[in-house]
Amino acid sequence: MPELPEVEEATGRLRSAALGKTIVRLRILHPALARRFPARAAAAVAGATIQRIERRGKHQLLHLDDGRTLVVHFRMTGDWEVGRVEEPEPRFARAALDLTDGTRVTLTDPRALATLTLHDAQSAPLPALGPEANDPAFTAEYLGQALAARRGAIKPALLDQRVVAGLGNIYAAEALWRARISPRASARALSLERRRRLVRAIRDVLDRAPGGRYWIGEREARWKVYDREGKACPRCGARIRRITQAGRSTYYCPRCQRS
Numbered sequence: 001m002p003e004l005p006e007v008e009e010a011t012g013r014l015r016s017a018a019l020g021k022t023i024v025r026l027r028i029l030h031p032a033l034a035r036r037f038p039a040r041a042a043a044a045v046a047g048a049t050i051q052r053i054e055r056r057g058k059h060q061l062l063h064l065d066d067g068r069t070l071v072v073h074f075r076m077t078g079d080w081e082v083g084r085v086e087e088p089e090p091r092f093a094r095a096a097l098d099l100t101d102g103t104r105v106t107l108t109d110p111r112a113l114a115t116l117t118l119h120d121a122q123s124a125p126l127p128a129l130g131p132e133a134n135d136p137a138f139t140a141e142y143l144g145q146a147l148a149a150r151r152g153a154i155k156p157a158l159l160d161q162r163v164v165a166g167l168g169n170i171y172a173a174e175a176l177w178r179a180r181i182s183p184r185a186s187a188r189a190l191s192l193e194r195r196r197r198l199v200r201a202i203r204d205v206l207d208r209a210p211g212g213r214y215w216i217g218e219r220e221a222r223w224k225v226y227d228r229e230g231k232a233c234p235r236c237g238a239r240i241r242r243i244t245q246a247g248r249s250t251y252y253c254p255r256c257q258r259s
């Protein structure tokens with residue numbers, strides 16, 4: 001699943017390919033997308049210019065000059081592929097934006113779970129999101145307020161996009177390991193000192209993540225706990241454990257991550 005740094009990198013590629021350009025046509029190529037994006041809506045974006053491209057959490061927003069916004073979320077396996085309009089469609093093409101200079105930006109997605117929606121100028125294009133991890137507003141004090149009314153463990157709370165925008169399953173586990181906090185620790189009971197460590201750890205893991213494409217295996221070697229069940233904790237040597245929390249796998253070290 002693309003995590004924040006990968007989405008950021010993909011947004012950069014989209015920006016270099018499409019910013020300031022005018023849409024010739026938007027083609028919706030997969031029925032799952034077409035159900036939420038009727039042909040009429042797709043036809044209506046023809047002629048609009050892409051004025052600004054923004055990332056918020058894992059959402060990518062294409063602001064059009066007519067005030068409307070195209071919003072893309074990659075979900076599990078989405079990505080951009082940049083080419084020319086005369087080239088054949090890439091494999092797993094789900095939607096394609098043809099631009100007036102002959103550039104084609106294709107949303108590719110083997111699992112076809114990515115979403116693409118169009119929002120008019122009057123409606124809010126995104127649900128409420130917390131601050132970005134690298135936003136100065138994301139502090140230990142903020143985290144204390146955001147978690148104060150929360151029941152349950154810290155790990156599922158970190159995946160709630162209203163708490164912090166864009167943190168996914170892998171980096172939530174890695175950040176908790178780095179901060180030496182058990183994923184089962186009570187979210188609202190975390191001390192200020194532990195919240196400070198956690199905020200630092202979240203920024204660290206996101207900073208160190210390569211912004212490259214995400215299917216290459218090279219990066220897995222860098223994970224300290226994620227997907228390492230039964231292997232030795234790089235810090236204390238205890239065996240990494242896997243549990244399920246809120247339907248997601250969580251990996252952690254039962255010895256050096258304390259609740």
Ligand SMILES: [Zn+2]
Nearest residue numbers: 233236253256
């Ligand atoms: Zn350990």
